[in-house]
Amino acid sequence: MAADTKENLTAAKARMGAFAKASPNVMKAFGQLAGAATTEGRFTAAQKELLATAIAVVEGCEDCILYHVDAARRQGAEEEELVEALAIAVEMGGGPALMYAGKALECFRNLSS
Template sequence: MSTARDKLKDAQARIGLLAKASPELFAGFSRVSKAATAAGRMTPAQKELIAVALAVSKGCEDCILYHVDAAMKHGAEEADLIEVLDVAVEMGGGPAVMYGAKALEIMRALR
């Protein structure tokens, strides 16, 4: 069975494949991503947690892996994630409950 860390590495490898196949597109996406997560009035951790909530509501497990990891690297803690998941569930209903549980499981596995 793959661990959360293994799944994250697999997702990152897939991103790398696309980056090599379409470097111009990926360069643009990287600029957007850096601008979106840069510190401003909100911290990078807060912005990554918003990305987690969006990933939960969209049902994108790879996105959840990537953004939970990034949020943790910026200092987000489990209590922060749970607050964001509460909002994601409010807005996303039952499917968000399922993906929210995955996000919590991922954070605990990546510690």
């Protein structure tokens, strides 16, 4: 993930696009679910993306980390907020989450530069 975060993000989005073409009904339904889940309510859109990032860290999904870190940044999340969300992910996920938390922070910094 460190080599070229922006290229990796573009590649992840391209893979999602390819799947969307192969299975448009599933992707449409997933998109509706994602839209409903990320609509602002008590939590802001940025906070919801930080929650998604923390879950991606615990699950160990690098593409999800890329996608949700990027979305959190675009929604106005700050690095300090990400670090707090990552701390919870490490608490809940242990050592493996710690490794992915480092990747998520690196991703945020690479996308910010």
